[in-house]
Amino acid sequence: MSTAVGTAEQAGAAHHDEHHDMGFIKKYVFSTDHKIIGIQFLFTGLLLFVLGGLLALGIRWQLAWPYDLPMGEMFPESMVNATENAAGETVYTMGGEFYTMMMTMHGSVMIFFVVIPLLTGAFGNFLIPLQIGARDMAFPILNMLSYWMVPPALVIMLIGFFVEGGHAAAGWTSYPTLSAISTAYSNVVPTPGSNWGQTCWCISLFILGFSSIMGSVNYITTIIKMRAPGMTMMRMPLSTWALFITAILVVFGTPVLASALFMLIMDRTLGGTFFLPRGGGQPLLWQHLFWFYSHPAVYIMILPGMGFVSDILSTHARKPVFGYKPMVYSMGAIAGLGFIVWGHHMFQSGMNPALGMTFMISTMMIALPSAIKTFNWLGTMWQSNMRLNPAMLNAISFVAMFVIGGLSGIFMASTPVDIYIHDTYFIVGHIHYVLFGGSMFAIFAAIYHWFPKMFGRNMNSGLGKIHTVLTFVFFNATFFPMHILGMAGHPRRIAFGWDKVNETGYEFLADVQGLNEFMTMAAFMLGAVQLIFALNLFWSLFAGKKVGNNPWGCNSLEWETTSPAPHGNFGPELPTVYRGPYEYASPLVDEDYLPQARKLEKA
């Protein structure tokens, strides 16, 4: 079947080649070329990574030095508190309103606008057709629309910063009733962002959901129908496998989030009471629906990274991936189990404790496929011939940090331990080890690895190594102490634990406040180090060393074509695949790699 499609496609490509001058707008803006769309997602994601990062630094400043906000006069008066100190100088502080808003937007931006678009949007689009030997996605226009859903969603999300009452401030999880009542009632303070801010948040994510769904439908169809001749499912690179499984998760999960968001919008604007006890609604319903999407979303944010890292480790270790099939099956197991563990976010919510017990068992079991993958990565590195370039260093960092993130998850999976550490900094540490230590290191690795294929130039290796090592150090200095804060009982999402100048806050946290200051300093360094990456990226775009088709000596199909790949990806003929993607160090040839598309004469 794939052969037939291939032939039809070849005819199409020959036709395409004649119409190459499409004009700037069609070629780079409203492009239907999956590579351009991938690059659009890449830059959008990286740009918003800056915004999310700045919000994070704001959060960190407040947690370390809540008594003093420098440059407080820059912010609108309603957002900051100004007081005069003994010396008659005006001292600004951030206060709960500003903090809660920043914390909410940091989470929302990073998860929905940075990590998911970078992993599935940027690399999903760029890699899938290239790695399976297709000319483009199955539905190129749908693909273009999936990117162009992002700007409206983004604009609506950004408008939220400027509406009356400020942006949403109910956390990225937006639990009702706090998020559902437009004047979230209290005798004292109406919740900020409860006018338009929260509604903007809902509408923005609702639109963004369409982007995910359209992208995923495309990925699934393309992978099933458009593989090059000889490219069986079990010869696909693990990146493509990961993106395939992720797309299935997105297709099943996102509609549930969309319906929950729509119910929340109705509660907020049309007098609905899905989540309000007033009209017989149930706030817990949101938690079930939200986590039914958002727990699989955690895997949406890590599975592609696992795939990229498997490819990158194998390539630069010059050794076949250890246990290809177990890798595929364990990703399938993660996806399957991923849909029956959502209740572990709700152990303390008042959900039936007997149900908590079943969710604990399923959650413990989902650690198993992750463990299998880790051992297989270590197996890949053992007896290998490793090139320690920036891509490889980031991939190794991913493995190391994912081990910590995975192991710290076991604490939360245990229902009795979760009683104590639930909603403390322990969970904040855990999610950052998975999302930054996991996903972000995988994204860095993927950028260093596939940059030559995207732009025909290599990134600077020295700068890349410095960036990677410093990121690794400051990442750990920033996030590891969160576990210690969590053990001390430091609740998450509080504007400060202990204010040592005014002696307010929780006294039992006074002893760990020094750690908060240390983490903030490390976080600022972590932010600063990313400038090296930005510099390297932009410098290399224009002045990086030009590379050939296959600078890494890689086996998979994307390296068969030119760098950057032309419109239609491959020349007049699609490559034919003769073997799996990981034939490194094969005894059949002299070189230490054997591309999937190279035909060997039978010995």
Added chain:
Amino acid sequence: MHCTITKMLLGVLAPVFLLATEGRADGWGLPENISTFGGEIDHQFNLILVITTITFIVTMTVLVIALIRFRHKEGKKAQHVHGSHKLEIIWTLVPAAILLFLAFYQTKTWALVKMDTPDKSDSVVIQVFAKQFEWNFRYAGTDGIFDTEDDPCTIKELYVPVNKNVILEIRSLDVIHSLFLPHLRFKQDVIPGMRMSAWFQATKTTLQARSERGDEKFNYEIACTELCGIEHHTMKGTLSILAQGEFDTWLAKQSVEAAQFSRPEIWDDWERAGGELEIEPLEEHADH
């Protein structure tokens, strides 16, 4: 024996994890435990800490050795191997056994804390009303019955007797809150529209703790751990654990006072809302 292993491990790791807590107030690491079930929770925590630390050290050792031994050498070829069936089976079954053991080993503690709620007849029942941004507590008074004239109320201060089961009946009047007593390893979210019931038994009085810590002002604290609005971080309180005699005296005194004065009007609102809660819009509420 298990405790010894934990301590040894913590001792070895102290320079790295900085967990040294002995002899300090709360310091780093888990704070002092003063509830009957807290010890079991800490035991589970430490058990997982031991297992995960060992796993971490083993995997990282392999990774670092690989990094050192298998660096790139020109002309060298890596081992051409696609995996090992035997290894896959080992590293599937061993973690599976450990994880299943952990899962089932936890269930007893979970059941003790969340499912085996003690009988009301030999417990002190206290009603908790959570609202933005304060914890309100109501006691049954000397007659032991709620909704009578002598029910004392306290705001942001919870008084309980030591060595006696305390059942908290928690409700929220507006948004989701979560009652967290770190030293008691107690946490329960409270959902508007639902009545949550949770229990604990304290093992040490505040006075004892003060003399042990040599801090006359020391108090056990109450925190809110579910984001409940912009002043979430101010939703604090103190927990006073009294000896049974003192608690009885305190309650008697409060009951007499409560019977003399009419209770704050806000409590009537909560009654009308049924405690079973309606969330009224701000405007309507202002009418009362």
